[in-house]
Amino acid sequence: MLTAAISFALTAGGVALAGLRAWHRRFLSATRWFAVALLPAGLYLTGLFPLAATIGREFGKWATKLVFDPRVWTGVALLGLSAVLLLTTRWAGRRGAVEQAPDRPAAAGPAPERPAVAPAAQQPKPQPKPKKQSGKRDDGLGGDFDDIEEILRRRGI
Template sequence: MDPNVLHLVVAAVLTVAFVVITALVWSRAQVKTVFWWIGLSLLPMGLYLLGLAPAVVGAYETLRDWAYALQLTPVAWVGIALAGLSALLMLGSRLIPSESYRDRRAAQKEKKAKAAASGSARPQVGSGTPSRPAAQAPAPRPASQPRPAASKGGSGDAEMDEITELLRKRGIN
């Protein structure tokens, strides 16, 4: 069989398989996961159409020859451990929820507001920006005041309700 036809068949089968997986994942996954699967679905046929199928086969054969010739010396085991650790860290980092710039900025503002409310509103030497006087700081809510109820359109999550209430008071919706 002609290698070019074989490459086309393999690329087509992989593309169809990835499209099926993408279709199964579509309704249950996050948008970024669906986009990743769509990109993976397009990759095999893209490599074939670019003429890179022989290079992919060559890379596979090179890796196979390397694996057969590998001698598991202590240095090789250290290399395996380092490569495994790096792969674990890179893949594990995808599980950490991302924090947007807005989230960090909101956390900084909240931290400054708490510092101003607690009476440490004096400007620090060398800070370059004077802080608000304590009289202008938002008053902390007494512990006896009830939190917004979930029945008033709240989400049922006390922290989210509190954040929503703060944003509403400041005119940010």
């Protein structure tokens, strides 16, 4: 019974505050206050307050065990160690530091040799510049794209 009185009092206070905000022509703020004001009554009418109380009690018990029980601290330490090991192996794998053990042969044989520089990364041979034609261009692009064409030509595209 006390929960109902508190819930509806909070809802009434929130609706009153929303009305004041609307009176001052702050309609967006008034709508937000009205939405928040409806929550206590809605929670009471759906029966979620007892559920929230149960969740709160269980969370309190867990927090108390977390602080005072050494088994829980051991579990937290194991979870932390697991996370550190997973992150370390991921970091080492990206850096190439993890290698295969020398006493075990590779399953697919040795890796094929590759050139140090990929063929696409090699510099293209410079091509001679075409002579500029006098007058207008016949491709319809105009002279605005001459610089772009020159850059593309230097890159071999």
